[in-house]
Each structure stands twice: as C-alpha cells, then as structure tokens.
Amino acid sequence: xxxxxxxxxxxxxxxxxxxxxxxxxxxxxxxxxxxxxxxxxxxxxxxxxxxxxxxxx
Numbered sequence: 001x002x003x004x005x006x007x008x009x010x011x012x013x014x015x016x017x018x019x020x021x022x023x024x025x026x027x028x029x030x031x032x033x034x035x036x037x038x039x040x041x042x043x044x045x046x047x048x049x050x051x052x053x054x055x056x057x
Contacts, residue, residue, distance in 0.1 A: 005043065012039050013035060013039050014038060014039075014040045014041065014056075015040075015041055016039055016042055017041050017043050018042075018043060018045075018046075019041060019042075019044070019045050019046070020044070020046045020047075021047045021048070021050055022046075022047075022048045022049060022050075023048070023049045023050070023051065024049075024050045024053075025051045025052055026048070026049060027050050027052060027053055028052050028053060028054045028055075029053075029054060029055050030047075030053070030055070030057070031056065031057050032054045033057060034057075036052055036057045039047040
C-alpha cells in the first residue's frame with residue numbers, strides 16, 4: 001500500500017518500537033522522512049528477503 005505524504009500527518013507512529021519486514025520483494029521504500037521523524041520510541045528494524053528495497057528512509 002502506498003501512503004501519500006498528505007496522509008502521513010494523520011498517522012502516528014510515536015509508540016512504534018519494532019518493525020519486521022520479510023519477503024516483500026516488491027517493496028522499494030519503507031519510511032518517508034516525515035514518518036521517520038515521528039518514530040519516537042523506535043528501537044529495532046529487521047529486514048529479510050526484500051530484493052527490490054532501495055531506501056529505508
């Protein structure tokens with residue numbers, strides 16, 4: 001799913017602590033910078049088998 005920058009302001013990730021992404025071979029981008037800036041409690045990122053991933057942030 002694609003989340004546009006205009007939608008991000010309504011989404012809060014302040015309590016997000018961990019993200020695991022596995023076998024998402026069509027995924028190219030994980031977090032836009034506006035989402036990354038709201039990751040206040042973020043601690044762990046695990047990525048496995050995402051062959052098309054270009055950028056995390």
